[in-house]
Amino acid sequence: xxxxxxxxxxxxxxxxxxxxxxxxxxxxxxxxxxxxxxxxxxxxxxxxxxxxxxxxxxxxxxxxxxxxxxxxxxxxxxxxxxxxxxxxxxxxxxxxxxxxxx
Amino acid sequence: xxxxxxxxxxxxxxxxxxxxxxxxxxxxxxxxxxxxxxxxxxxxxxxxxxxxxxxxxxxxxxxxxxxxxxxxxxxxxxxxxxxxxxxxxxxxxxxxxxxxxxxxxxxxxxxxxxxxxxxxxxxxxxxxxxxxxxxxxxxxxxxxxxxxxxxxxxxxxxxxxxxxxxxxxxxxxxxxxxxxxxxxxxxxxxxxxxxxxxxxxxxxxxxxxxxxxxxxxxxxxxxxxxxxxxxxxxxxxxxxxxxxxxxxxxxxxxxxxxxxxxxxxxxxxxxxxxxxxxxxxxxxxxxxxxxxxxxxxxxxxxxxxxxxxxxxxxxxxxxxxxxx
Ligand code: SF4
Ligand code: SF4
Numbered sequence: 319x320x321x322x323x324x325x326x327x328x329x330x331x332x333x334x335x336x337x338x339x340x341x342x343x344x345x346x347x348x349x350x351x352x353x354x355x356x357x358x359x360x361x362x363x364x365x366x367x368x369x370x371x372x373x374x375x376x377x378x379x380x381x382x383x384x385x386x387x388x389x390x391x392x393x394x395x396x397x398x399x400x401x402x403x404x405x406x407x408x409x410x411x412x413x414x415x416x417x418x419x420x
Numbered sequence: 421x422x423x424x425x426x427x428x429x430x431x432x433x434x435x436x437x438x439x440x441x442x443x444x445x446x447x448x449x450x451x452x453x454x455x456x457x458x459x460x461x462x463x464x465x466x467x468x469x470x471x472x473x474x475x476x477x478x479x480x481x482x483x484x485x486x487x488x489x490x491x492x493x494x495x496x497x498x499x500x501x502x503x504x505x506x507x508x509x510x511x512x513x514x515x516x517x518x519x520x521x522x523x524x525x526x527x528x529x530x531x532x533x534x535x536x537x538x539x540x541x542x543x544x545x546x547x548x549x550x551x552x553x554x555x556x557x558x559x560x561x562x563x564x565x566x567x568x569x570x571x572x573x574x575x576x577x578x579x580x581x582x583x584x585x586x587x588x589x590x591x592x593x594x595x596x597x598x599x600x601x602x603x604x605x606x607x608x609x610x611x612x613x614x615x616x617x618x619x620x621x622x623x624x625x626x627x628x629x630x631x632x633x634x635x636x637x638x639x640x641x642x643x644x645x646x647x648x649x650x651x652x653x654x655x656x657x658x659x660x661x662x663x664x665x666x667x668x669x670x671x672x673x674x675x676x677x678x679x680x681x682x683x684x685x686x687x688x689x690x691x692x693x694x695x696x697x698x699x700x701x702x703x704x705x706x707x708x709x710x711x712x713x714x715x716x717x718x719x720x721x722x723x724x725x726x727x728x729x730x731x732x733x734x735x736x737x738x739x740x741x742x743x744x
Contacts, residue, residue, distance in 0.1 A: 351674055351690050381425055382683055384690070385559055386674035387643040407561025415426035417433060417562065 321368035328409055329365060335405050337362035339395045346389035346399060352382055358389060358399050365406065377410045425682055432556060433565045440572060441471060441552040443478045450474050451547045453526035457533050463544030465584040466577075467533060467614070470553040470592035473525045476710040477517040480718075483680045525710060531730035532588050532614050538738045539621050543586055549576040553595040559678065567603050570595070574604045584610045586617055590640035590647070590709045598644065613641070615708065615729070618737075619650035625736040628659025633732070634702035635662050636694065636716065637672035638709035651708050651729050658736025665701045673697060677711035691719045699724045706732060 329335040340362060347359050356379050364372040373380075385400040393399060411417040432442055450471055459467070536543055554569035573596075577585070587593040590613070597611035633655070641647040648669050655662050667673040676690030695716055698705045705720070707713040708729045717726045 351676075351693070352686070378425065381560070382679060382686060384639070384674045384676070384678045386639040386678070388639070388671070388674065391643055391670055404559065404561050408563055409561075411429065411561050415429065417426065417430055 322370035323368060325370035325373075325409075326368045329405060334398065335365070335402050336398055337366055337402050340366075340397055341395050343394060345392050345394065349388050349392055351384060351386065351388065354379060354382070357383060358403060361406070362399075362402060365402075373406065374410060374414050377414045380406050380410055428682060429560055429562065432560065433562045436552075436554060436557050436562070436565045436569050440569065441475075442554075442556045443475050443482065445471065445474055445478060447548055449478075449522065450550060451545075452522075453529040454533075454545060454547070457530065459533060459543070459545040461544060461547060462580040462582070463542070464581060465541075465543045465586065466580070466582050467536065467543045467545055467588065468585045468592065468596070469529060469550055469588050470555075470573075470595070471550065472552075472589040472592055473529050473710045474522075475552070476714050477521040477525055479680065479711075480521070480714055481517050483684055528710070528728045528730050529588065531728070531734040534738050535618060535730065535733055536586065536614060539618055539623055541586070541617055541621070546576065546580055546582075549580065551576060553592045555591040555595045558595065558599060570600050570603050574600065574607050574609075577609055582609060584612070587611060587613050589711075590638045590645060591711070593647070594640050594644045613645070613647055613650070615647060615650040615654065618733070619653055623654075623657070623737055625658045626739050627736050629732065629736050630659050631704070631732070632661040632663065632702060633704040633706045634665050634698050635668070635729075636665070636675065636698055636705055636707045636712055637668055638707070638712050639672060639674050641708060642670055642672045647708075651706075654733055655706070655729065655736075658733060660732055660736070662706075663701045666697045675707075675709075675712040675715045677709075677715040680711075680715060687715065688719050691715045695720050695724060695726075 340359065342359065344359060347355065347357060350357050356376060361373065361376060361379070380403060383400070383403045385403065387400050390397070390399045435442055435444055453474070551573050552569070553573055554566045557566040557569065585596060587596060593611060593613045596609065600607045635651060635655070637648065652662055673694050674690060675694050676687040679687035679690070695705070703724050705716065705724060705726045706729050707716065707726060713726055713728055720726050
């Protein structure tokens with residue numbers, strides 16, 4: 319696995335990517351209406367590990383989040399899950415979809 | 421597999437940059453709902469729609485088109501569409517709506533204006549300057565396009581000397597109240613949803629409706645903006661018994677609406693789950709968001725009605741006009 323430090327700093331710039339406090343309890347994934355194993359806990363793990371390819375390879379999944387905050391309302395660590403997903407979208411838009419903004 | 425995301429988001433960004441809206445509507449489609457209501461132009465307090473109610477029939481129509489391409493290899497077609505859309509506004513072609521569909525959504529805006537009048541809340545309207553607030557661009561991570569749009573809206577409000585805004589849907593409420601202050605320097609307009617404005621006034625109903633419904637909380641009102649009690653207390657005073665479904669209030673379950681454009685299949689699946697939870701409690705479902713209403717309606721089986729809270733409130737709080 320390649321740790322991409324540039325990717326890590328892009329996440330910090332993109333907003334407050336605050337998944338660091340995650341205690342990995344799995345509540346979010348259990349509640350999420352999407353029923354996708356990756357969402358959102360595993361995705362954040364990849365991001366925090368600086369595994370750029372694993373994250374960007376999941377562009378579609380990142381855009382399937384409803385931003386509904388059902389996960390957040392029950393997260394014991396108070397993580398801003400929806401805002402983190404939004405931050406990942408800004409990176410995908412730029413690096414995968416080529417939607418560089420003027 | 422969703423519809424091609426890059427081109428769809430590209431079009432959204434292009435529309436916002438060039439035409440100041442996610443789905444650029446004709447002017448009449450934006451302001452037509454005011455016909456005959458005599459709402460003054462501008463003022464310190466304005467009703468602000470952010471074009472959400474007006475846009476939903478077009479989003480619906482567009483999604484019906486897009487759904488045809490879900491799971492097909494249509495990347496090239498979408499990329500051609502995006503290029504064309506840069507020079508020619510494709511919305512009126514891709515999102516053809518009927519007058520009847522549009523009128524149904526306009527009627528909810530008329531309900532809301534009548535309710536505010538009945539509550540003696542003075543308000544104006546910005547007509548052609550009632551711009552889209554940019555929520556979709558924000559949600560999809562098109563931050564720069566969103567920031568530019570937010571600044572345009574803020575400039576329009578400043579130009580008209582607006583100090584207070586009354587919103588009519590959760591998404592515009594959230595953008596203006598919670599997101600704009602983080603992206604527009606010095607943005608200090610007071611923002612309240614019409615449900616909050618009405619609830620504060622502690623109105624007395626003119627008619628007790630004596631009906632029983634279940635209420636679907638919008639994720640954005642419930643978990644982003646804390647609007648939970650207002651619709652309930654207004655309905656209760658109007659003589660409506662509100663039954664709570666499985667997953668309600670702060671723990672509400674999404675209607676699936678946010679996925680309608682990019683993942684129509686998944687969106688319908690989530691909507692069906694929600695309709696199941698709601699209709700287990702009552703066949704009469706009440707919503708407070710145009711997107712929730714449209715998305716739940718699309719999958720509701722015969723016998724289950726999905727209506728907006730204003731449909732009920734207008735009957736409870738506005739005196740019925742005497743027939744001429
Ligand atoms: S905000 Fe996204 S990750 Fe969280 S529950 Fe909703 S759809 Fe799932
Ligand atoms: S609920 Fe919160 S703490 Fe638990 S796994 Fe999800 S993000 Fe981590």
